[in-house]
Amino acid sequence: MKYLEVKHKDKTIRGFLHGNNKSDVVLIFHGFTGNKVDHHGMIKTFAQDIAFSGFSTYRFDFLGSGDSDGNFFEEESISSQIEQAKTVIQSFVEKKYKIHIFAFSMGGVVATHLLNDKNIQSLFLLSPAGNFNEILKKMIAQSGKRHTDGAEINGFHISNEFIEEAETFSYFDDICYFKGPVQLVQGTKDQYVSKESFLSYKSIFKNCYAVWIENADHCYSEISTTESVRKEIINFYGKIKNMAI
Numbered sequence: 001m002k003y004l005e006v007k008h009k010d011k012t013i014r015g016f017l018h019g020n021n022k023s024d025v026v027l028i029f030h031g032f033t034g035n036k037v038d039h040h041g042m043i044k045t046f047a048q049d050i051a052f053s054g055f056s057t058y059r060f061d062f063l064g065s066g067d068s069d070g071n072f073f074e075e076e077s078i079s080s081q082i083e084q085a086k087t088v089i090q091s092f093v094e095k096k097y098k099i100h101i102f103a104f105s106m107g108g109v110v111a112t113h114l115l116n117d118k119n120i121q122s123l124f125l126l127s128p129a130g131n132f133n134e135i136l137k138k139m140i141a142q143s144g145k146r147h148t149d150g151a152e153i154n155g156f157h158i159s160n161e162f163i164e165e166a167e168t169f170s171y172f173d174d175i176c177y178f179k180g181p182v183q184l185v186q187g188t189k190d191q192y193v194s195k196e197s198f199l200s201y202k203s204i205f206k207n208c209y210a211v212w213i214e215n216a217d218h219c220y221s222e223i224s225t226t227e228s229v230r231k232e233i234i235n236f237y238g239k240i241k242n243m244a245i
Contacts, residue, residue: 003015004058006088008088011069012068013061016059017056017058018047018050019055023096023097023098024055024098025055026100027089027100027102028104028107029081029104029107030043030107031129032132032135034104034107035066035067036066042220042226045230046229046230046233053241055240058088058092062081064076072156072158076156077161078109078132078165089114100120100123100124102124103123103124103125105129105193108128109129109130111125112128113174113175115175120178122180122182123180124182125182130171131197133166133171134194181208181236184208185212186213187218188216189216189217192218198210213229
């Protein structure tokens, strides 16, 4: 594992690179208010599993999160994260890597709006938040902290601009046709992402394998459900490795 920075405009994205594969890298996108380690360390664990499967992996913090530059209130938006992801992808393309994406929750929204990039070879979506506008409304209502300049959720101050973008963002209509292999995973007890959202993604991607994890919540909080996701990760990337895309 080594520390790696990527420059995006005048700011620095920070993360860690796992594995020694010089031809294929899996970029890991965290979720809303998340980071490159995330809930009970699962992002780090999943990165290690993917590296064990023979890929390099880069888990990083979007600007305004974790160790990367920027202020969450100013930086957080879906469109901004899409642009940051493009920068990260380009930095690895310049090093002659083939690109694969693993994305969790809102990171899945970001990932599915990058698929016109022909460098992307495969996609693993863990609880992709295609109903993010509904999720955000629910979280704001639960917090009870809506202000004139935004809202507070779990100690994070989010802007009105972010809330407005979430309301108008095209979650499914702008997804480009993608021929590569896709793995979809979601828990049966996910308290945020709807089953309808999951099924919408499943219908869009034709080369797709979809799995429900029994009794799993959104963050796979139980050891048994995390282990189930790990098995899916190892199976998927093992197949990708053997396909030699």
